[in-house]
Amino acid sequence: MSETIKTDVLIIGAGPVGLFAVFELGLLDIKAHLVDILDKVGGQCAELYPEKPIYDIPGIPFITGHGLTDALMQQIKPFHPTFHLGEMVTTLEKIGEPLFRLRTDAGKTFEVKCVVIAAGGGSFQPKRPPIQGIEPYEEKSVFYAVRKMDAFRGKRLLIVGGGDSALDWTLNLQPIAKRLTLVHRRDEFRGAPDSVNKMRALVAAGGMDLKIGQVTALEGGDGKLTACSIKGSDGAASRIEVDAMLPFFGLTMKLGPVADWGLRMEDELIPADTAAFETNSPGLFAIGDINTYPGKLKLILSGFHEAALMAQKAHRYVYPEKKLVFQYTTSSTSLQKKLGVA
Amino acid sequence: MPKITYIEHDGTKHTVEGELGSTVMETALRNNVASIVAECGGSCTCATCLVHVDEKWFSVVGPPSAEEEEQLDAAFEVKPTSRLSCQIKVTEALDGLVVHTPAYQGR
Numbered sequence: 478m479s480e481t482i483k484t485d486v487l488i489i490g491a492g493p494v495g496l497f498a499v500f501e502l503g504l505l506d507i508k509a510h511l512v513d514i515l516d517k518v519g520g521q522c523a524e525l526y527p528e529k530p531i532y533d534i535p536g537i538p539f540i541t542g543h544g545l546t547d548a549l550m551q552q553i554k555p556f557h558p559t560f561h562l563g564e565m566v567t568t569l570e571k572i573g574e575p576l577f578r579l580r581t582d583a584g585k586t587f588e589v590k591c592v593v594i595a596a597g598g599g600s601f602q603p604k605r606p607p608i609q610g611i612e613p614y615e616e617k618s619v620f621y622a623v624r625k626m627d628a629f630r631g632k633r634l635l636i637v638g639g640g641d642s643a644l645d646w647t648l649n650l651q652p653i654a655k656r657l658t659l660v661h662r663r664d665e666f667r668g669a670p671d672s673v674n675k676m677r678a679l680v681a682a683g684g685m686d687l688k689i690g691q692v693t694a695l696e697g698g699d700g701k702l703t704a705c706s707i708k709g710s711d712g713a714a715s716r717i718e719v720d721a722m723l724p725f726f727g728l729t730m731k732l733g734p735v736a737d738w739g740l741r742m743e744d745e746l747i748p749a750d751t752a753a754f755e756t757n758s759p760g761l762f763a764i765g766d767i768n769t770y771p772g773k774l775k776l777i778l779s780g781f782h783e784a785a786l787m788a789q790k791a792h793r794y795v796y797p798e799k800k801l802v803f804q805y806t807t808s809s810t811s812l813q814k815k816l817g818v819a
Numbered sequence: 820m821p822k823i824t825y826i827e828h829d830g831t832k833h834t835v836e837g838e839l840g841s842t843v844m845e846t847a848l849r850n851n852v853a854s855i856v857a858e859c860g861g862s863c864t865c866a867t868c869l870v871h872v873d874e875k876w877f878s879v880v881g882p883p884s885a886e887e888e889e890q891l892d893a894a895f896e897v898k899p900t901s902r903l904s905c906q907i908k909v910t911e912a913l914d915g916l917v918v919h920t921p922a923y924q925g926r
Contacts, residue, residue: 525865526859526864604895604926640892667892726925727865727893729858729925729926730858
């Protein structure tokens with residue numbers, strides 16, 4: 478589809494630890510690309526607690542998830558990392574000693590000397606509603622994301638949820654749908670007030686339906702949805718005929734494709750050595766919350782330490798003929814030049 | 820210390836001691852109540868520590884805050900007595916509390 482991207486290191490996961498890995502690698506002249514399934518950097522700091530304070534970053538008594546992400550982005554700016562956001566690495570194969578080929582679900586191919594898995598709790602994926610028998614409809618008539626709006630043209634759509642995703646897609650798809658129904662568990666919406674107003678205006682004008690309640694059952698066959706049962710918050714049951722359902726209940730962390738890469742795993746974690754946080758496959762590293770070793774603590778600060786040691790070992794694979802001389806950023810002119818401060 | 824009982828969807832009962840000042844979510848994790856996931860660690864941002872407070876106890880526990888109510892939108896099979904257990908602080912008044920945990924927290 479597209480040409481192969483060749484670089485030194487691919488970092489899987491752009492959370493705080495993945496971002497700091499760019500810094501440690503950059504000091505050693507190692508170039509990195511990052512892939513993250515979210516459409517933004519910061520990982521859990523951005524998705525789960527952007528506004529919540531973190532109190533245990535050394536030297537920083539108090540910082541929010543958002544603040545830490547911004548600070549890390551500033552810190553790694555001199556190294557010009559390339560981000561591939563909204564993409565998931567689906568396959569990884571070893572093709573050299575070490576050399577890896579990875580593919581993403583967006584059709585990109587990478588060839589890199591080292592891989593750093595900094596995927597935290599795994600990939601953020603949409604929550605699936607616990608409706609009996611939903612699986613056969615998924616990706617056929619139940620969708621957790623809209624890839625091509627045109628696929629919904631002329632269809633009877635049911636959107637479920639009360640946040641911005643549910644409201645945005647309601648407003649975007651309403652003009653092209655045959656009929657659109659929004660179902661939410663309460664008559665209040667946490668989405669942007671402007672979107673809520675627009676949606677309510679459409680309901681008032683008869684352009685769409687709003688139902689307060691929960692979807693309880695699906696009807697159809699061969700992956701083709703024909704109707705949904707809804708239990709109203711007032712207890713009343715109703716049934717509406719639909720061609721597709723789009724539930725938006727936020728994201729949850731799932732390990733994802735990492736489990737299929739032939740790595741030794743322990744309880745959905747990747748065992749790594751504590752000298753370089755390398756896995757059982759040379760050149761393949763695991764840092765941050767996704768790894769495990771005796772005494773492991775799932776702390777951002779531990780991930781930062783792991784990134785530093787990982788970079789030392791990665792240097793041997795990327796520059797096998799160069800001897801690495803350990804230097805401090807406080808005193809080394811060469812490091813300061815890389816940081817753009819000397 | 821206040822005693823808290825968690826009844827899982829399959830009927831499994833855990834009666835444990837809650838530490839004053841901690842939360843009903845933390846108490847569940849410390850005592851291996853598996854149906855509490857608590858993905859975000861208690862930040863009220865993931866809705867994976869849902870409990871249905873026993874009807875008799877709901878008036879003591881009280882309703883969710885506006886912020887918590889918004890998060891409940893990302894949970895499933897929410898009932899009028901549903902709460903996020905990370906937002907319930909353990910107090911002496913909750914001695915004997917009974918909560919029911921759901922079969923599925925979204926993962």
